[in-house]
Amino acid sequence: MSLDEYFGVGETTVLGTHLFEPQAIKDFARKFDPQPFHLDEKAAEKSVFGRLCASGWHTAAVWMKKNVETRMDTEPRRWTGPDPKPVFGPSPGIRNLRWLKPVYAGETITFTRTGVDHRPVASRPGWRLLTIRAEAFDSTGDKVIEFDSSVLVQTEF
Numbered sequence: 001m002s003l004d005e006y007f008g009v010g011e012t013t014v015l016g017t018h019l020f021e022p023q024a025i026k027d028f029a030r031k032f033d034p035q036p037f038h039l040d041e042k043a044a045e046k047s048v049f050g051r052l053c054a055s056g057w058h059t060a061a062v063w064m065k066k067n068v069e070t071r072m073d074t075e076p077r078r079w080t081g082p083d084p085k086p087v088f089g090p091s092p093g094i095r096n097l098r099w100l101k102p103v104y105a106g107e108t109i110t111f112t113r114t115g116v117d118h119r120p121v122a123s124r125p126g127w128r129l130l131t132i133r134a135e136a137f138d139s140t141g142d143k144v145i146e147f148d149s150s151v152l153v154q155t156e157f
Contacts, residue, residue, distance in 0.1 A: 001080040003155065007130055008077060008115035015066035015111040020054045022105040028058040041105075049102050056099035059109065059145045063134050066111040067149075089127070089152040094134075097147040101138065109144060111136045116148065126156035 004010075022041070029038030033055035036043035044052040079085040103109055116131040132149045 003081070003086070003118060003128070004115075006077055006079055006081065006086065007118055007153075008113075009117060010115065012112050012114040013070060015063070015070045015113060017108050017110050018062045018066065019108045020058070020062075020103050020105060022052055025052060025054045025058065025105055028061075029055055033057050049104075052105040053102040054105070056145065059099070059103050059136060060097070060147070062109070063111050063136055063145065067113055067132075067134070070113075083155070084157055086128075087154040089154060091149060091151045092129070093150060095148045095150075097145075099145055101142050101144045103138070103144050107138055109136045109138055113149075118153070121152065124152070126154055128153045128155050 026039055029035065035055070037047040037049050037053060038044075038055050038058075041052045044050070112135050114133040114135070116133050118128045118130040121127040121129050130151050130153050132151065134145070134147050134149050135143055136145045138144050
């Protein structure tokens with residue numbers, strides 16, 4: 001098995017779905033993004049969104065939860081390479097974050113990840129930087145969020 005195969009380069013993995021319920025939207029917003037259109041239906045009706053919608057950060061956080069729950073080393077990508085199994089480390093960050101469409105209360109969103117590429121990290125021998133394309137879609141197939149996520153992976157021990 002190659003690292004490309006293990007990392008799913010060029011392959012899209014469905015991470016699962018999440019129903020954005022009104023109370024959960026409000027709870028998240030109270031803690032992390034207390035804007036009126038995330039906190040109150042009446043205020044949301046008067047906003048540009050027209051109704052209660054989830055914070056973009058809420059949508060991104062659910063992607064991360066789904067990504068961690070759907071580990072890279074689950075079937076069909078169980079590591080069968082000649083070396084020890086790669087170990088996932090921390091993320092140095094994300095790029096190109098875009099919230100493309102509001103996620104309204106009551107919507108079910110489908111989250112995906114696509115392996116983009118990986119390269120050696122010059123300053124950390126034995127480590128690679130894996131880039132993943134993160135996306136989520138509403139029930140009509142419209143994309144609601146996208147970003148590029150990076151993660152450090154130890155491949156040599």
